[in-house]
Structures are given as structure tokens and as C-alpha cells.
Amino acid sequence: MSDNGEVTSSNRPGSHGSPEASGPAGLRPRLPSPLQEVADGRFARHGVRLLLKRDDLIHPELVGNKWRKLAPNLTAAAGRTVLTFGGAYSNHLRATAAAGRLLGLPTLGVVRGQELADRPLNPSLARCAADGMRLHFVDRSTYRRKTEPGTLAGILRATGAEDAFVVPEGGSNSLAVRGCRDLGQELAGHADVVAVACGTGGTLAGLAAGLPPGGRALGIPVLRGGFLGEDVQALQRRAFGGPRGDWSLDERFHCGGYARTTPGLDRFAEDFEQRHALPMERLYVAKMLYGLVALAEEGAFPRGSTVAAVITGAPLG
Numbered sequence: 001m002s003d004n005g006e007v008t009s010s011n012r013p014g015s016h017g018s019p020e021a022s023g024p025a026g027l028r029p030r031l032p033s034p035l036q037e038v039a040d041g042r043f044a045r046h047g048v049r050l051l052l053k054r055d056d057l058i059h060p061e062l063v064g065n066k067w068r069k070l071a072p073n074l075t076a077a078a079g080r081t082v083l084t085f086g087g088a089y090s091n092h093l094r095a096t097a098a099a100g101r102l103l104g105l106p107t108l109g110v111v112r113g114q115e116l117a118d119r120p121l122n123p124s125l126a127r128c129a130a131d132g133m134r135l136h137f138v139d140r141s142t143y144r145r146k147t148e149p150g151t152l153a154g155i156l157r158a159t160g161a162e163d164a165f166v167v168p169e170g171g172s173n174s175l176a177v178r179g180c181r182d183l184g185q186e187l188a189g190h191a192d193v194v195a196v197a198c199g200t201g202g203t204l205a206g207l208a209a210g211l212p213p214g215g216r217a218l219g220i221p222v223l224r225g226g227f228l229g230e231d232v233q234a235l236q237r238r239a240f241g242g243p244r245g246d247w248s249l250d251e252r253f254h255c256g257g258y259a260r261t262t263p264g265l266d267r268f269a270e271d272f273e274q275r276h277a278l279p280m281e282r283l284y285v286a287k288m289l290y291g292l293v294a295l296a297e298e299g300a301f302p303r304g305s306t307v308a309a310v311i312t313g314a315p316l317g
């Protein structure tokens, strides 16, 4: 590790191999992603059908909504270094790093927490480094101000990446939000309500825009705090010029934050995993399904309705 807090890996992406010429489409994503009906008594006894929208199967490494959000950005980057931001457990950083390796694009991850620079990398960041992502650690106050032009310029200067293609935290820029419309379009005619876990809300913003009239999107935030609705509105304004689709949020199921869990959630996740042979991502997907099952048990969905749960990710393998 160098003294400016950066880690580089020895196996940087090469500039040979076939997918690079054709961009993300050359990676042969499984799209539309499979839609699978599962039998679960907690829905069935209320007359509700449960479908799983298996975005976790789109690509083994560019998983789920990260594919839908990153693919248009990787194309727009046109070979420039892709610079993006995330916390130490960020699925978005991992997906960006994997994309860099697969497509031969240089990637640079700006990581929240200067103190992490002096510690061994956790498995998630170690994977990023192994995929050739250059990691640059910044203190929390710089990280908070990273979208301010002066702060961003400082980060670009410090990393020598002035000409980088900058993707925001969580990948949720307008290209990403528009990319997530496909998710709604793929579900047209299949479900009355589509539930999705939310971090930045970018996936929900795009999903809602892609659903046909009458379709409803239900976002389940994994982070505490009541501002996500405003964020989703702002994301839709930027991507589409105004509000799109019918969406709402249910903020009761976050378990206190992103990487937090509770014994109840863990038991639920293991049980659901076994019943339905679904390897379960714990930061987002488990909380969404936990909330969805609770809502079904409350009788929140009318009899005869079909609910689709978007499986936005897979466990760190």
C-alpha cells in the first residue's frame, strides 16, 4: 500500500479478450431475467401469488440491478477509467470492479473511511482489488461532500484520474435509472405489485417508470431515515423530467441500516433460503422479503393479486 492510501492489485485488467470490443452486451447477460412462481403458505393463505424476478441470474458477476444500472454507464465510459464511490461493503463497488476486469476497463473505487487504508481489506474490498480496481480511501467528511465540485475535483486530482468517467455512489445516475425501466417492462402483465429493496432508490425510480399503467412498485428501504422518497422524486426528475409511475415506500423493515441484521431476520432468511432454494443476499434482498412476508401476513395485498419480488442480488460468493 502506498502512503496516499491507495491499494493496487498486480493483476490489472488486460486489453485483450473478446467482450471488450462489443461492450457489456458481449458478456451475454441473461435478459429478460427469469420469472419464477414459488409456493409460500404465507401468501397463498391470503389468496396472493408470489413471483420471484430473478435478476440475481442476469450475470454471475455483474449481478442484478447492478447490471441494469452499470451496463449503460460502461458503454458511455467508452474505455475511460470508471471512477465511483462506496462503503466497505458496497455491492456497487464489487460489480464495478468485476465489470472492469471482464471488459478491460480501468476502475477506481473511492472508499468511505480513511481508517480502512491501514487495515487488511475486508472480503468485499479484497475482491475489488483482485479484480484490478484501484482503491482510494477518503475520510468520512470528504466522502460526504464528494458531489461538491471542489471536493470531487480534489479527489480526481489526488488520484490522477482527471479524465475519468465518474459514476455516483450506488451507480444511480440518469443513465442507470433509465436502464432500470427494462425491469418494469419485463414485468408488464405479470404482477400487480412489484417489490424491490432500496439503497439509493435508483432501481425503484426506473422500475416504476417502466411498469405499465395500473402496475405498482413498492420500495423497501434498507437504510433508516425518511428522505428516500425525495431522492426517488429527484432521480425521476433528472432521468425523465418529471414523476413517473405509481410507487410508494414502506420504511419499517430496514433493521437499523445497511449492514445491520437481527436474529429474527437471520432466522427468516435461512428458512426462506431452504424452502425456496434461493441463495439470499443479506444486505438488501433478505430485508425486502422479510418486509414482504410481513405485509402479506397483515393482509396488505388483495386476494387474487400477484406480487413480484425483485431478487436484486446474490450472496458474496
Ligand SMILES: *Cc1c(COP(=O)(O)O)cnc(C)c1O
Pocket: 064, 065, 066, 091, 092, 170, 172, 197, 198, 199, 200, 201, 202, 203, 204, 281, 284, 285, 312, 313, 314
Ligand atoms: C445496490 C443494491 C440495491 C439497491 O439499489 P438502489 O438502486 O441503490 O436502490 C438493492 N439490492 C441489492 C442486492 C443491491 O446490491
